[in-house]
Amino acid sequence: MKYLFLCVALLCNVTLFAQKPSPTPAKTDSVKKPVAIQPYSKVIPASAKKQQGLFTVVNTDNKWYFEIPDSLFNRYLLVVTRYIGTPHGDAKAGEEANEQTIYFEKAANNKVFLRAVVYRNDSEDSTQAIYKAIQASNINPIAAAFDVKAYNETDKRTVIEVTDLFKKDNPVMAIGSKDKGIAKLGSLADDRTFINRISTYPINVEVRTTKTYNSSSPSMYAAQMAGVATYEINVSMVLLPAKPMKKRLFDERVGYFTNRYTLFNEGSQRTRTQDFIQRYRLEPKDADLENYKKGILVEPKKQIVYYIDPATPKKWRPYLIAGVNDWQKAFESAGFKNAIIAKEWPEQDTTMSLEDARFSVIRYMASETSNAYGPRITDPRSGEIIESHVAWFHNVMKLLHNWYMIQAGAIDPRARKMEFDDELMGELIRFVSSHEIGHTIGLRHNMGASSQTPVEKLRDKKWVEANGHTVSIMDYARFNYVAQPEDHIGKAGIYPRIGAYDKWAIQWGYGVLPGNQSAEQEQGVLNKLIIDSLKSNPKLWFGGEGKNEDPRSQTEDLSDNQVKASEYGLKNLKRVIAQLPEWTKENGDLYSNLEEMHKAAVAQYKKYLGHVMKNISGRYVTVKSIEQAGAVYTEVSAERKKETIRYVGKNVFDAPLWLYPKNITDKLGTKGLDDLLEQQNGLLNVMINPTTLFNFNNTALQSATPYTPAAYLNDIKKEVWKPFGKNEVANSLRRSLQRSYVEKLQFIINPKQVKDGWIRSSAQRDDTRLMVIAHTKKLRAEIPLMIQQNPGNAAHFQDIKHELDKILHEMNKL
Known part of the structure; x- marks a missing residue:
């Protein structure tokens, strides 16, 4: 997210190497006489x-x-x-x-x-x-x-x-x-x-x-x-270090940042890459080694310490410190107590410098940037983290405020003003501090973590307050927008926290394994640990950075069902938008607060839609070793895709005029109808295009329970070609939507490229075009009935009939 927690575009720029420095003086081609060495004095x-x-x-x-x-x-x-x-x-x-x-x-x-x-x-x-x-x-x-x-x-x-x-x-x-x-x-x-x-x-x-x-x-x-x-x-x-720390080889099923070598071996017919994780050197004290082997918690030889920049406002320091110390429980799963701690910078100690690379510091930036991130500096030979400087920008509080008002304003009265109380803002700072420290100790984002929570558990007060709404703070799970006002869920069930996945990832990456084995020998033990752990608790699944095709691994989504979660989110968003004029009031404000928060609310609506839509084109990806049963790639079920289409019909094609209430647009001059038209047309471009239908067809051909392009198009048609209602604004948007629908059919049946002499794409040559032609003919046959049912829109349907006839007539010329 290039927004908060920028993490992967901001990774350490570490170079790796193999060339060992020669212990003997290097040769030179210089023909000049050696420079004379002067007496030291x-x-x-x-x-x-x-x-x-x-x-x-x-x-x-x-x-x-x-x-x-x-x-x-x-x-x-x-x-x-x-x-x-x-x-x-x-x-x-x-x-x-x-x-x-x-x-x-x-x-x-x-x-x-x-x-x-x-x-x-x-x-x-x-x-x-x-x-x-x-x-x-x-x-x-x-x-x-x-x-x-x-x-x-x-x-x-x-x-x-x-x-x-x-x-x-x-x-x-x-x-x-x-x-x-x-x-x-x-x-x-x-x-x-x-x-x-x-x-x-x-x-x-x-x-x-x-x-x-x-x-x-x-x-x-x-x-x-x-x-x-x-x-x-x-x-x-x-x-x-003269002797590099032992490497721990990377496994895609646990989310760590890595360093990489390309390895050569005379006994192999090809090179291979070796990735090893980035982590601090955490070892038991020699005197405690036997206790560690027995499972007794011990303190490490060297504690991980983060200092708070003295430029940090004093009221926020305890919360930043708490965010660091929250990781102590996670390190206990690796056998260490008091492994990590945060301290205020000792300002009276003139021997210490914030720029000294021996010290890891949470730096406070006086910047308008709404961001925070936590890079690491590592030993390129081993992945050992030498130090980290968390960059904490002052304006991250603006981002936190806007997220919390929009996502939690319906269930937390403290979120209903433009300036939060220090306690609330401090608690939000604490959660971001924990997230960023997670990066500095080596952990990548786990955008799939939130998918491991059943959607209805997010409304279960006792359960969610005890367990949290996601199993990892390294997800962009933000806040529990699924919980409804009547659920009476407290802050323990709203904020993210360090969860089961985080503790397990620290155990896997930092636990000291018995015996003096090489990194390669340890790899087998670690592989078994992953297999056994995931078998006993599938919620420990690492879902990656949210950049692949898996609908479970997305930024800022919640639960195992994006459709239901987004429906709950919209219920709360409607409540929030209705109250924004009151919540954003400040003396002398010229509605800039209202404009800012309304834009944030519209953006949240679009996030929910994006979460749902990934079910249409995505498939589930579960990285597995050969010892694990089951497929790596599995298709999204036909029912989930149908749920998605119904969601789109209800919340996009049925124009969401509530997004732009008159008491807001009158103040801001917002052109809500333009935005809604663009949203509807953009969705149709995604849902009805040659590539989408081509992929649908290929998936259906290989599926035991196929969802064909014909069935898919028919489900979309049900949502687009609904009877008109009494609201003329909504009717106008519906007519535009239907005209746009016909344009998409024309693009597939009679592609402009073919008219210009181009060869049809694969998506326009396969069976899907025939299905679209059959779909168009069926729609054309239904127009007379639509005219009967909607006599007030007869001119509109006559125009649609004319356009469909043109498409089918032109088709015969190609």
Whole structure:
């Protein structure tokens, strides 16, 4: 959802690799004489300012130096570049700008190379001959080269100057080309670009710079006023573990973000990919290992800690913290207690920095963007999550307000005003905090989770308050819009919460398996765990990101029956729309509140329709291993498709004039009839088109209980060609709908492409066209009866009869 919880388009940009850094100096083609190494005291005078840490950082005479210990050459460093301050119009403060794995390498002629790790190939066995071929075709590029200025004999450290590395642009640690293109950034203005400070810590170095670019961006005020854009940027260089964490191989039946290798093996006739999940390194303390094996909860060696940005308003901090701590119960299923916790940032501790990659922070963004998201920074060798910065935009509260008023306003009186009480908004913030933290610990969206709840259970007060309305907070289940006012369901049955799937996914991904087995050996144990768990509790099904054809896996839908759930949702939506003029009142408001919330209500109506319509063209997809019984792909039942058509007939073809009541359109000038006409015509385009009918026919031919295109068209006809009523507005829309229906038949029977000399598509050559012709002839035969039943619309039906005759006559010419 590029709306809230943007998660998959915003995934970590991690590069994977196989090339191992050489422990010996690299060769060079340079014919120049080696640069002379100066005495240490000449390069680094006694007056120089020094900091001890991962590297010794030296500042002297406006120059910056790294003293790199011999032990850290050829050690991998994860370099993360973040925006700290941005120009007005480019609200990315706190966001990641670049990420790369690097290492420093001693080279010939007194040089040091900085190499970027970029390749994705590896060998399953470094002793095989094929490993040499992989190395030869995966040379890591030299991103920067440095002269060795001096050598610190006392500490065994090589001295290089890094001033230009950080002051100038370098692809490894600068704004990425994509962001530069969007912001229309040109060359650096050298006189307005400088290093603010470099700080070093035990496992990382932090570099803060100010960079000014020439810019022609029309969206940035600074660029328009001065022709430049100035950014503050922080680069974190974090030492990766000498020994990577053991990988856990990915399985499509559990939703984790992944890293990937392409593997080569001499014993195999093809390459294969290996995906492994992203997760924190969570291990029992050595003293607690036996208790862990016995099933006794133990604390991990290293707790997962999230800090709250001190820029966060104090009243919201407890709710963000609670959203993090809610995951403690899930980690208990993996055998750990107190595994995850949130804390307020210790503002008095001057040794800590928000940009320090050792600390995971929920960053508060002063932005109009209505969003929040939780990316991860991972060790590309193992998938180990090093840290995460949750981006929390101030205006996410606007989104939460609008969702809650529209979806829960009918059942929660607290939702019936434009400014929610702090307690209600805090509770909503808590649920979003939990969702985003789920991403930061490795979990993807599970859009199928809500489909595991029977629709009538959403109205069962005792059941839904005890169990929640979805089994995963990683779904976009939002709020319980199915519950009706007479159900008297409290907030425990309205908000999402961490559910059974979330706990199980954490158990699968974070549980420590017995024995010192390899990742490949553990795969068999994990496969059995999935099979056994799904057999005993099918609700643990992972439904994916909601981007496939499965109607069960959709964003913002609820229950195992989208049709019934949407009917309940519409009942509540009618109640909400009727009250919007009263609920949106504020002194001095010029109906902007009403306009905003009415648009949100119409959008909700369209969401319900979209949920239902996926039954028409979709099919169920259940990923299974060969050990599991049953089909992977199964068709949606004919009855569910018929339910969908009846829903469309009742709530779209019978014009929903209640969406645009006069007491709202009078205030807003909304052209509701235009919108309804567009909605009706758009639906017919989807329901009656060659591709839809072609797919229907192919499915019917292979089905034990076929729902043929002829039966399908007949069901649609029943909903479109109903008798007219007394409301002339509705009648006018019905006449337009029927004319549109005839146009769809014409497009299939007499396609324009054929008239222009084109060859018919498969959908226009198969049996469905013959079924449409038979359907059209039947409709033509029924027109005289329609005229008798609706004498006031005789002219309309005479015109329809004329158009049908033209279609059938033209058909004979093709």
